[in-house]
Amino acid sequence: MAVSRVERRTAARGAILAAATEAVAEGGYAAASVTEVARRAGVATGSIYRHFPSKGELFAEVFRTAADAELAFISQIAGDTTKPPAERLAAALEAFARRALAAPTLAWALMAEPVDPAVEQARLENKRAYREVFATLLREGVEHEELRPLDAELAASALVGAFQEALIGPLADHTGGDALVASLVTFALHAVGHQEERHGRRAAPVEHA
Amino acid sequence: MAVSRVERRTAARGAILAAATEAVAEGGYAAASVTEVARRAGVATGSIYRHFPSKGELFAEVFRTAADAELAFISQIAGDTTKPPAERLAAALEAFARRALAAPTLAWALMAEPVDPAVEQARLENKRAYREVFATLLREGVEHEELRPLDAELAASALVGAFQEALIGPLADHTGGDALVASLVTFALHAVGHQEERHGRRAAPVEHA
DNA sequence: GCGAAGGGTGAACCGTGATTCACTGTTCGC
DNA sequence: GCGAACAGTGAATCACGGTTCACCCTTCGC
Numbered sequence: 001m002a003v004s005r006v007e008r009r010t011a012a013r014g015a016i017l018a019a020a021t022e023a024v025a026e027g028g029y030a031a032a033s034v035t036e037v038a039r040r041a042g043v044a045t046g047s048i049y050r051h052f053p054s055k056g057e058l059f060a061e062v063f064r065t066a067a068d069a070e071l072a073f074i075s076q077i078a079g080d081t082t083k084p085p086a087e088r089l090a091a092a093l094e095a096f097a098r099r100a101l102a103a104p105t106l107a108w109a110l111m112a113e114p115v116d117p118a119v120e121q122a123r124l125e126n127k128r129a130y131r132e133v134f135a136t137l138l139r140e141g142v143e144h145e146e147l148r149p150l151d152a153e154l155a156a157s158a159l160v161g162a163f164q165e166a167l168i169g170p171l172a173d174h175t176g177g178d179a180l181v182a183s184l185v186t187f188a189l190h191a192v193g194h195q196e197e198r199h200g201r202r203a204a205p206v207e208h209a
Numbered sequence: 210m211a212v213s214r215v216e217r218r219t220a221a222r223g224a225i226l227a228a229a230t231e232a233v234a235e236g237g238y239a240a241a242s243v244t245e246v247a248r249r250a251g252v253a254t255g256s257i258y259r260h261f262p263s264k265g266e267l268f269a270e271v272f273r274t275a276a277d278a279e280l281a282f283i284s285q286i287a288g289d290t291t292k293p294p295a296e297r298l299a300a301a302l303e304a305f306a307r308r309a310l311a312a313p314t315l316a317w318a319l320m321a322e323p324v325d326p327a328v329e330q331a332r333l334e335n336k337r338a339y340r341e342v343f344a345t346l347l348r349e350g351v352e353h354e355e356l357r358p359l360d361a362e363l364a365a366s367a368l369v370g371a372f373q374e375a376l377i378g379p380l381a382d383h384t385g386g387d388a389l390v391a392s393l394v395t396f397a398l399h400a401v402g403h404q405e406e407r408h409g410r411r412a413a414p415v416e417h418a
Numbered sequence: 419g420c421g422a423a424g425g426g427t428g429a430a431c432c433g434t435g436a437t438t439c440a441c442t443g444t445t446c447g448c
Numbered sequence: 449g450c451g452a453a454c455a456g457t458g459a460a461t462c463a464c465g466g467t468t469c470a471c472c473c474t475t476c477g478c
Contacts (some may be wrong), residue, residue: 005445009455034436044457046438051455055436114323148399151392154375158396161374162367169366183360187367190357191400214475218425243466253427255468260425264466 013051015041020062025106029059029115056118063119067110067126070099071133078133085141086194092137093163094185100167101176108171111164131156138192148193159188222260224250229271234315238268238324265327272328276319276335279308280342287342294350295403301346302372302397303390309376310385317380320373340365347401357402368397 019041023032034055038045052058077092100107109115115123134156141147166184170176228250232241243264247254261267286301309316318324324332343365350356375393379385 005454008445012455033434038458045436046458047456049437150396151388154389154392155396157378158371158375158393162371162400165370165373166363166367179360180363183363184367187359187364187400190402191371191396193399214424217475221425247428254466255428256426258467 009051012041012043012047016043016048016051016058017062017065020058021066024059024062024066024109025103028105028109029113029119032059054118056116059116060118060122063110063115063122064126066106067122070096070110071126071129073099074130075133078137084146085137085144086146086189089134089137089141089192089194090185090189092133093159093188094181096163097167097176097181097184100163101170101181104171104174108168112168127160130160134159141192141194146194150192155192159191162187162191218260221250221252221256225252225257225260225267226271226274229267230275233268233271233275233318234312237314237318238322238328241268263327265325268325269327269331272319272324272331273335275315276331279319280335280338282308283339284342287346293355294346294353295355295398298343298346298350298401298403299394299398301342302368303394305372306376306385306390306393309372310379310390313380313383317377321377336369339369343368350401350403355403359401364401368400371396371400 016037020032020037023037023040034048035045037058038048041048048055048058052061074092074096077095078088080088083091100111110123110126131153135152138147138150138152138155142149142152163184166187167176170180225246229241229246232246232249243257244254246267247257250257257264257267261270283301283305286304287297289297292300309320319332319335340362344361347356347359347361347364351358351361372393375396376385379389
């Protein structure tokens, strides 16, 4: 069962990426040293450098992969044009929060942990992508008069920041729950001026706890 | 003009703190090495350790001082009980944004840059203090029925996060302006369910751009 | 005035963890 | 088969910046 060189190479590269991802998901970036990744992947430290030019590049790829998967998920919800924008916004934000709470260490690593410049770069790009997704949604919502007029880019940033910050505490001490998610979504919908039905009448009563 | 030992000591300590603050304000924490601080303060690196047990402690004090000053400022606005809570909230948030935009590098260092654990600790405490200030304000606002019922702690976190994230971009590229600040404050007031007057009638129309 | 106590000095030290490299074993084209 | 090319190895090396320390000089109490 002779394995070709390229197959070997690809497999090794994959194993390293998987090991690195695993290390981050378990202990965060801080726990993910090159030595540790090598150990997990069952290769020598030097071998890492046959596949990646530097630790930063390796983890930039790890982050990109993980973050893109998240983004794709959220993006799909946001792009389901059979539903009105505000509903999609709510669904996307809810999914964002739920997924973060379900994988806390990874979420923390993806959005808040101190990291290499190379990784920070990947994180910034990812954040920009999220901002775009939400900004688009907001613009649509405003057009449909489901949402109040607003600066979509800025509001999108603010939403991302609000969710991050509000989730970080719960991520750390496992206090996340349905109530938390619901509160956050309500916060967001109010922020963007969504009120049940905005066409024609105004005045929807505002939730009573 | 014999200078007493204790005067000397106090002055040196002050000079080191000032130099450290200056270094952070100019280049952020990354640019603030012990050697650099010593150079600025006009002392030897070793001397730093006559006054502070470690770099972390030194900068924890720097951060605490700077952050407390900011907090005191905001806190004062928030505590002016002659005005209704919602108005104070708006004023406090506006001040927060304006001050951050006025001192971008410092603001970035205070709220977002990666730092020592010791400094991170100081930052966390400061953030908690902000959360408290805003949470208190929110509770008052809810009681006065100026704001919708909400989870004050969570909403306060979200507000802090929203402002941070939304400000970081502008902090970097100097695009801050009155419109930005106004948009952010509007975002926040909507998020917490403030509508011009909430007593008695509902239904205040929601701004038209 | 004198010795003790401290502050000041900065070059050397050290811990950490990424990166290199001389060597080995395997695969591929011919 | 044969040798060039290349993946794998892991101990040694390196870079970095915080921290120490042996020595000096000033201040202080007496």
